[in-house]
Amino acid sequence: MTKITKLMATALAAGIFTVGAAQAADLSWMGYSYAEDSAKPSVDRIIDGFTTKTGLTVEPIGTAFGDMQKTMFLRARSKTLPDVAQISERWLPMFSTLPGLVDYNEVFGKDYLAQTYAPEALAMGQFNGKQYALPLMSGSIGMVANQAVLTQAGITELPKTVEEFKADLIKVRDTVPNSVPYAMATKNNSDILVDFLMWVYNFGGHVIEPSGKVVVDSDASRQALTFLVDLMNERLIAPEIGRPDARRLVGQSAAAFYLDAPQSRAFLRSFSGQDKAFDVNVKPMQVPVVHEGDEAVSIQWAHLIISFAQSNPPTEKDPNMQFVKYLGDDAVQTQFPVEQSALPGTISARANPVVADDAYLTAWAQNNAHPQVNEVGTWNNGGELTEILAEEVQAALLGQKTPDEAITSMSQRMAASMTKAGFAQ
Amino acid sequence: MTDLAPPGGRRLDYPVSPHARRGGLQAAQRRIGMLMLLPAATAFVLIILYPFAQALGLSMFEDTLQTIEPIFVGLDNFREVLSNPDTWQSFLLTAIYVGTATAGTLVLGLGWALILNQPFRGRGAIRALTLLPWVVPSTVSAFIWAWIFNSRFGVINGMLLELGLIDVPQAWLSTPEGAMVAVVLTRIWRSIPLFMAFFLAGLQNVDGEQLDAARVDGANNFAILRDHILPHLRPVLIVVVVLGVIGGLQDFDTIYALTGGGPVRATAVLSIEVYRKAFEQWDIGMASAIGVLWVVTLLPPAYFYLRLLVKGR
Numbered sequence: 001m002t003k004i005t006k007l008m009a010t011a012l013a014a015g016i017f018t019v020g021a022a023q024a025a026d027l028s029w030m031g032y033s034y035a036e037d038s039a040k041p042s043v044d045r046i047i048d049g050f051t052t053k054t055g056l057t058v059e060p061i062g063t064a065f066g067d068m069q070k071t072m073f074l075r076a077r078s079k080t081l082p083d084v085a086q087i088s089e090r091w092l093p094m095f096s097t098l099p100g101l102v103d104y105n106e107v108f109g110k111d112y113l114a115q116t117y118a119p120e121a122l123a124m125g126q127f128n129g130k131q132y133a134l135p136l137m138s139g140s141i142g143m144v145a146n147q148a149v150l151t152q153a154g155i156t157e158l159p160k161t162v163e164e165f166k167a168d169l170i171k172v173r174d175t176v177p178n179s180v181p182y183a184m185a186t187k188n189n190s191d192i193l194v195d196f197l198m199w200v201y202n203f204g205g206h207v208i209e210p211s212g213k214v215v216v217d218s219d220a221s222r223q224a225l226t227f228l229v230d231l232m233n234e235r236l237i238a239p240e241i242g243r244p245d246a247r248r249l250v251g252q253s254a255a256a257f258y259l260d261a262p263q264s265r266a267f268l269r270s271f272s273g274q275d276k277a278f279d280v281n282v283k284p285m286q287v288p289v290v291h292e293g294d295e296a297v298s299i300q301w302a303h304l305i306i307s308f309a310q311s312n313p314p315t316e317k318d319p320n321m322q323f324v325k326y327l328g329d330d331a332v333q334t335q336f337p338v339e340q341s342a343l344p345g346t347i348s349a350r351a352n353p354v355v356a357d358d359a360y361l362t363a364w365a366q367n368n369a370h371p372q373v374n375e376v377g378t379w380n381n382g383g384e385l386t387e388i389l390a391e392e393v394q395a396a397l398l399g400q401k402t403p404d405e406a407i408t409s410m411s412q413r414m415a416a417s418m419t420k421a422g423f424a425q
Numbered sequence: 426m427t428d429l430a431p432p433g434g435r436r437l438d439y440p441v442s443p444h445a446r447r448g449g450l451q452a453a454q455r456r457i458g459m460l461m462l463l464p465a466a467t468a469f470v471l472i473i474l475y476p477f478a479q480a481l482g483l484s485m486f487e488d489t490l491q492t493i494e495p496i497f498v499g500l501d502n503f504r505e506v507l508s509n510p511d512t513w514q515s516f517l518l519t520a521i522y523v524g525t526a527t528a529g530t531l532v533l534g535l536g537w538a539l540i541l542n543q544p545f546r547g548r549g550a551i552r553a554l555t556l557l558p559w560v561v562p563s564t565v566s567a568f569i570w571a572w573i574f575n576s577r578f579g580v581i582n583g584m585l586l587e588l589g590l591i592d593v594p595q596a597w598l599s600t601p602e603g604a605m606v607a608v609v610l611t612r613i614w615r616s617i618p619l620f621m622a623f624f625l626a627g628l629q630n631v632d633g634e635q636l637d638a639a640r641v642d643g644a645n646n647f648a649i650l651r652d653h654i655l656p657h658l659r660p661v662l663i664v665v666v667v668l669g670v671i672g673g674l675q676d677f678d679t680i681y682a683l684t685g686g687g688p689v690r691a692t693a694v695l696s697i698e699v700y701r702k703a704f705e706q707w708d709i710g711m712a713s714a715i716g717v718l719w720v721v722t723l724l725p726p727a728y729f730y731l732r733l734l735v736k737g738r
Contacts, residue, residue: 188685238576
């Protein structure tokens with residue numbers, strides 16, 4: 001054999017061995033937390049704890065949050081779906097058609113799940129009467145203020161109404177040089193969606209009813225978009241800002257307000273470079289409402305766990321079901337969500353002093369007591385709806401359309417998309 | 426005497442080895458040629474032809490997240506795509522992008538090649554450095570330009586503010602025109618080295634004595650360029666234009682990394698539209714239909730280029 005032949009044979013053998021080793025794990029877990037530097041060590045600890053407890057091995061597969069849907073979609077086509085996957089709550093309806101998706105009611109029983117998980121967190125994993133997902137951590141998307149910036153601008157009280165909010169934004173603009181007072185998401189479709197939805201809800205409007213009827217063409221939506229366009233014209237929000245940019249701006253005290261999940265604290269620790277010393281500046285607050293006394297609304301948010309059957313029918317003994325059950329264990333629920341600055345999904349973990357005594361998490365829960373479902377992302381055609389909404393909002397913010405034209409066009413395009421998806425308008 | 430006639434064939438006047446294969450030398454050469462073509466042909470079939478055939482097939486199916494099994498819809502996807510104004514806007518944007526980027530690269534690449542064709546100290550080093558934008562991965566180039574155009578921390582805003590030409594930072598990438606200019610400039614910056622290399626190779630074959638004679642006859646620089654250099658570079662010009670058009674039509678990563686096709690749809694060229702349909706709206710059937718139309722737009726320049734290669738002119 002020539003040297004080259006030997007080398008190729010060795011490489012081939014090594015390749016086969018590697019593939020064999022990868023497939024030797026008892027289950028695979030694909031998630032976006034494993035792709036985030038700040039969360040990866042926590043995920044590793046979960047896997048180590050599970051292996052120590054059960055002797056079963058886990059192959060972790062990290063995929064960036066933004067690529068998660070695409071990766072799952074492609075894996076479904078190539079029949080290489082993972083055994084367990086971490087998803088955002090708004091993707092559940094989209095993934096509900098994937099083959100082999102486990103209904104946890106059939107495996108663990110409804111009673112066990114009801115006794116273990118907090119009701120509103122458990123509800124986020126239900127679709128069409130099935131329990132397709134369980135919460136890894138939960139919470140809501142709400143508003144966060146940077147106390148250091150507020151102090152610099154001479155703001156002593158958090159704003160409660162949109163009028164107060166705008167007045168405070170002007171103070172920040174005029175006193176904090178080169179700042180973006182409210183780091184609203186004005187790029188990236190999925191980011192724009194969340195910010196716009198939040199304001200539509202808090203102006204008293206809705207986008208799509210549970211029946212599938214598009215109802216965004218309303219006075220409330222017009223007022224919300226007009227308010228945002230006004231903020232843009234006054235340079236109180238800025239173009240070209242996505243959620244990661246907003247986190248950086250707030251972490252660097254160049255922005256006073258932004259919308260995020262409770263993980264905000266973990267992101268701001270990182271982006272400020274001050275770690276936990278920055279916590280004093282992270283203030284969860286209610287999203288400003290139109291009239292004082294109105295109920296402030298936030299948006300439901302959770303990281304959920306879905307699984308694909310390893311046996312037919314799936315049983316509790318399957319390695320992936322053992323892993324899912326372990327993810328609901330206090331060992332995980334009092335560690336991972338708290339490290340990510342989010343609420344655990346289980347009742348017992350929420351009662352644990354580690355969680356109950358966390359002032360930030362308590363404040364978050366108090367300020368975001370009325371989360372509403374994401375009315376756009378939860379439909380099977382959510383991708384198209386999100387693009388339509390974001391394009392129209394962006395067109396209004398950038399002055400290409402009036403708010404009235406943008407809402408009218410948004411409504412017509414969304415209605416057409418929903419009609420095509422089989423929902424009568 | 427041995428019978429030289431092959432079985433059933435005409436009689437030969439020269440001896441033929443009993444080991445000789447039927448068909449003679451030309452056939453053997455053809456067989457070797459086919460054999461050597463096999464790896465490239467296999468790769469072409471596996472990597473290009475099969476996926477394209479699959480996309481062509483998928484373009485006739487309704488294939489979304491909602492359809493568990495794809496549903497055959499014939500040419501419905503094409504009808505819907507072609508009746509959608511967004512598709513025609515994408516064609517128009519693609520034409521603007523490809524046209525301006527190719528023309529810009531042509532002018533600047535030629536100009537730079539003319540400069541680098543002059544003898545001066547450090548010419549070799551500058552020639553080598555000129556290749557950098559071509560070597561840098563396209564996504565990295567896009568991020569560099571995104572930083573240059575950034576509305577808050579961008580170099581352009583920084584310079585203009587410093588010079589007092591603007592009072593507040595401008596969001597260059599947030600206007601349709603600004604975004605298109607940015608993606609075109611990035612494309613030009615990336616493509617100049619390739620065009621320049623072609624032109625430089627062509628310029629080195631220009632007869633220096635002919636140019637000297639023209640100067641002696643009183644021709645100025647522009648006349649020399651127009652009457653002597655450009656006619657000489659004509660074959661190179663045609664090749665680089667065709668290659669530039671093909672490269673521009675294929676471009677995706679630069680635009681996606683820089684603007685994502687926005688703002689709104691200002692830079693949503695065909696490649697971006699295919700990606701959005703496939704991986705943001707999960708509509709594989711529609712994405713395939715747009716992809717097929719995209720390939721159709723690529724065929725004329727590709728055919729023209731291949732014809733040039735085969736015919737050598």
